[in-house]
Amino acid sequence: MVAIQVANAKRAFITRNVDLSLAERFGNQAPEAGDLVLARVERIRQHTRLEDPSGRRVWIYRGDRLVLAAGSRYATAQYRAELPSALGACHLVAAGGIAACVSDRNSQVKPATELFLEGVLADAEGVPLNLKRFQRLPPASIGNHGLPLVMVVGSDMDAGKTTMACAAIRGLSNAGYRVQGAKLTGTGAGPDYWRMYDAGAIDVADFVDAGFASTVGATPAQVIDILSRIGRRAMQKQADVMVVEVADGLLQPETEALMSTQEFVGLFGGVLVAGDSAAAATYVAQRVAMAGLPVFAISGVLTRSPVASREVAAATALPVHTPEQLQSVEVIQSVLASLFRGCDVALGAVD
Structure with missing residues (x-):
């Protein structure tokens, strides 16, 4: 029955x-x-x-x-x-x-x-x-196995994080890189997962693959374990780089706890910030810098307004790009050059 x-x-x-x-x-x-x-x-x-x-x-x-x-x-x-x-x-x-x-x-x-x-x-x-x-993710020890990791974090829900993450995946794919897409936190859902594939990711994994329906209430240690396991999978898939989206906004309790955990922060080479307004993006960029991570660039919903984009650029002295610009090889090379510095993979070296 x-x-x-x-x-x-x-x-x-x-x-x-x-x-x-x-x-x-x-x-x-x-x-x-x-x-x-x-x-x-x-x-x-x-x-x-x-x-x-x-x-x-x-x-x-x-x-x-x-x-x-x-x-x-x-x-x-x-x-x-x-x-x-x-x-x-x-x-x-x-x-x-x-x-x-x-x-x-x-x-x-x-x-x-x-x-x-x-x-x-x-x-x-x-x-x-x-x-x-x-669960379909392999067990892994804490660490990123030497794979360059870039985090995408935003000011709030619907700030443009997934659009920014997929633009970065597309730009890196256009440059010839094998990109692992990762939805690290949030609520289990299909659109972001499939969109990362459509942007050119060779593989996509999320917290559902680690047995979580959502990451509400998850501890930093649990999220770090999920990240490490996705990193292990990325290495098995022979990825060159991993783009990791952290859901919701910086003030979401689990996200705030992660950004205060040095063990988590230390796994990343830097951050792409998505903002839904000039003030919000500036605040997130400042908080990320306080956590000890470099901000590679700012994008998100705010870039619909050239005026807002100029405000953020003036306030932060950081590059501000639309999602369309991040898809270009030239822009992504400029934005993420420091991510690959000292790594076996170098931007522009992949045929």
């Missing part, structure tokens, strides 16, 4: 690594972070579609059953949502497939689509199917 229900359900992107053929029973306990759950759609509100494992956005309807992962979300432009404390009523808080209970909502978005958690998916022995059981 469970196998039939699961087979007929719509499956979320965040469950992409899970072998659902193992689902044979329902657990009636409260889900833990990363547990797979079967949920029934009760009312369509904000999210009208679900991202499936192949990246297609599937329309959902009242009465549909969805295979999701229980988790939390922290998104200033959408929801703050907590792990469900019991089966029953909850919400779809991300199109990638997070089931959670909303505690706060941005007034510019609708209330979340309403769900009813029917059960936690478990194997024949009653052990819940959890994302951590299906």
Whole structure:
């Protein structure tokens, strides 16, 4: 019966690594972070579609059953949502497939689509199917294995971080580099993941590949472990450089903790800053510099305005580029030259 229900359900992107053929029973306990759950759609509100494992956005309807992962979300432009404390009523808080209970909502978005958690998916022995059981990243010791790492961090959600990261990936790919894309923190979702591939990354990995539905509440040590494991994968894929996007804004609690952790900061050669305004970008650049990291360049939503771009350049004495400019070989060579200094790979040396 469970196998039939699961087979007929719509499956979320965040469950992409899970072998659902193992689902044979329902657990009636409260889900833990990363547990797979079967949920029934009760009312369509904000999210009208679900991202499936192949990246297609599937329309959902009242009465549909969805295979999701229980988790939390922290998104200033959408929801703050907590792990469900019991089966029953909850919400779809991300199109990638997070089931959670909303505690706060941005007034510019609708209330979340309403769900009813029917059960936690478990194997024949009653052990819940959890994302951590299906990790695809190799174990790794702390460190980046000598691979040049560039961080992309921003002022807030929707500041242009993914656009900037993909522009850098495209520019490096245009210059002949094998680029590993990484979504290090955030909420499991498909668009950024697939966009990095489309920009030219030879491989893309994220925290879901390390067994996390989201990184809300993750410690710096846990995130450093995820980064090290993605670095190991990048070396296996023979990447030359890794572009690492850190989700949400600099004031997001997990991001703020990371930027205060020298062990994390020390893994990077420098930072690309995305800002949604001139003042915000200037603030982030200053905070990054205080953490001891060089800022390679500034971009993001603010670059839609030439006036704002000039303000940031004057305030920071740093290069400011549009995403389109970062895609050019000449600009990316200039911006990231110091990242490769002293490395085996040198900008402009790849055919």
